[in-house]
Amino acid sequence: MFLQYALDEAWRFFHKNYSEEQKLWDMNYYYKWSQGEASEKQIEVIKKSISDGEWAEINENGLSKGEASLIIDRIVLNSKRVRHK
Numbered sequence: 668m669f670l671q672y673a674l675d676e677a678w679r680f681f682h683k684n685y686s687e688e689q690k691l692w693d694m695n696y697y698y699k700w701s702q703g704e705a706s707e708k709q710i711e712v713i714k715k716s717i718s719d720g721e722w723a724e725i726n727e728n729g730l731s732k733g734e735a736s737l738i739i740d741r742i743v744l745n746s747k748r749v750r751h752k
Contacts, residue, residue, distance in 0.1 A: 701733025709735035716742045 681692045690696045713735060714722055725738070 697733075701731060701736070703732045705730040705732050705735035709739060713738055713742070 682689070685692065690700075709732065710730070713725070713730075717725075
């Protein structure tokens with residue numbers, strides 16, 4: 668029960684103090700956004716970072732904004748790991 672209370676309090680805090688940035692913290696906005704088709708910019712970033720064969724595998728299934736965002740996050744994370752070795 669404490670966890671639910673803490674989550675409710677956090678939501679109230681953000682809603683009261685950061686309502687103009689609601690798209691950044693409200694998962695309902697994220698879920699709606701993530702279902703849309705990947706943007707041209709997202710596709711461009713991904714294509715520059717992977718092989719044509721990898722792109723063909725991804726592109727066959729279509730790509731949502733949420734999926735593209737996850738792929739880009741992984742690309743960035745992997746590039747940081749390579750630089751730190």
